[in-house]
Amino acid sequence: MAAAAPDQVSDPQITFRTKGITKVYDTGDVQVHALRGVDLELYEGEFAVLLGPSGSGKSTLLNILGGLDTPTEGRVWFRDIELTAAGERLLTRYRRDSVGFVFQFYNLVPSLTARENVELVTEIAREPMDARDALALVGLEPRMDHFPAQLSGGEQQRVAIARAIAKRPDVLLCDEPTGALDSETGVIVLDAIERVNAELGTTTAVITHNASIADMAHRVVSFADGAIAQVRVNAERKPAREISW
Numbered sequence: 001m002a003a004a005a006p007d008q009v010s011d012p013q014i015t016f017r018t019k020g021i022t023k024v025y026d027t028g029d030v031q032v033h034a035l036r037g038v039d040l041e042l043y044e045g046e047f048a049v050l051l052g053p054s055g056s057g058k059s060t061l062l063n064i065l066g067g068l069d070t071p072t073e074g075r076v077w078f079r080d081i082e083l084t085a086a087g088e089r090l091l092t093r094y095r096r097d098s099v100g101f102v103f104q105f106y107n108l109v110p111s112l113t114a115r116e117n118v119e120l121v122t123e124i125a126r127e128p129m130d131a132r133d134a135l136a137l138v139g140l141e142p143r144m145d146h147f148p149a150q151l152s153g154g155e156q157q158r159v160a161i162a163r164a165i166a167k168r169p170d171v172l173l174c175d176e177p178t179g180a181l182d183s184e185t186g187v188i189v190l191d192a193i194e195r196v197n198a199e200l201g202t203t204t205a206v207i208t209h210n211a212s213i214a215d216m217a218h219r220v221v222s223f224a225d226g227a228i229a230q231v232r233v234n235a236e237r238k239p240a241r242e243i244s245w
């Protein structure tokens with residue numbers, strides 16, 4: 001059998017592969033080098049934490065993986081699709097069908113209940129979960145008829161997670177999902193993400209600058225100044241419930 005070209009994703013265990021990604025933001029006088037040559041692989045079903053200080057390039061990378069942004073140089077694959085060669089139609093389908101995003105701020109529609117917020121997505125997805133099941137997975141079934149203003153920050157974030165996973169995405173990309181939450185509430189949110197990863201097998205990447213959270217990952221990718229400084233495999237993972245900061 002012919003060996004696959006080294007620049008293709010031929011390994012079914014690999015969800016994402018990036019090769020030599022750079023991102024330069026041109027802001028008139030100043031060029032900001034947000035990413036300076038990132039080679040990374042994320043594996044099917046893994047829970048990866050992307051750790052690093054503010055400005056180290058984590059969000060830029062996550063947005064590129066999620067098809068929200070494109071690199072200045074380098075190549076990115078999702079399974080056997082090269083995102084950096086894909087047209088807008090394919091990228092739109094990729095974002096719609098394959099990617100669930102969770103951001104620091106929940107972006108729920110205030111006039112819709114928790115269930116209706118999730119249904120906004122399930123109505124247009126190909127093989128969605130029932131909104132009730134998605135909310136049950138994050139422990140919010142009893143509150144599903146409540147409006148965002150009637151929910152705590154942590155509960156609203158769990159609605160946002162239910163909304164992200166209800167379409168059964170292949171990957172769940174979370175950018176500082178606990179950034180606006182205290183430790184106790186943040187842990188409940190992390191527990192919900194952990195459950196989604198374990199029960200649905202969704203490849204999960206969580207951005208944080210909080211080193212305590214890294215203990216729950218299979219692998220921790222540390223960023224510094226737009227590059228990967230270290231990749232650590234956790235021999236033992238700490239359950240979210242045992243984490244505090």
Ligand SMILES: Nc1ncnc2c1ncn2[C@@H]1O[C@H](COP(=O)(O)OP(=O)(O)OP(=O)(O)O)[C@@H](O)[C@H]1O
Pocket residue numbers: 025026027032033034052053054055056057058059060061209
């Ligand atoms: N649209 C943009 N225009 C100009 N510079 C940008 C833009 N987006 C990001 N940057 C810069 O790129 C660098 C990397 O930003 P990025 O948001 O990826 O870092 P981060 O590690 O996610 O930081 P944080 O934890 O604060 O979100 C920073 O210096 C940032 O100011």
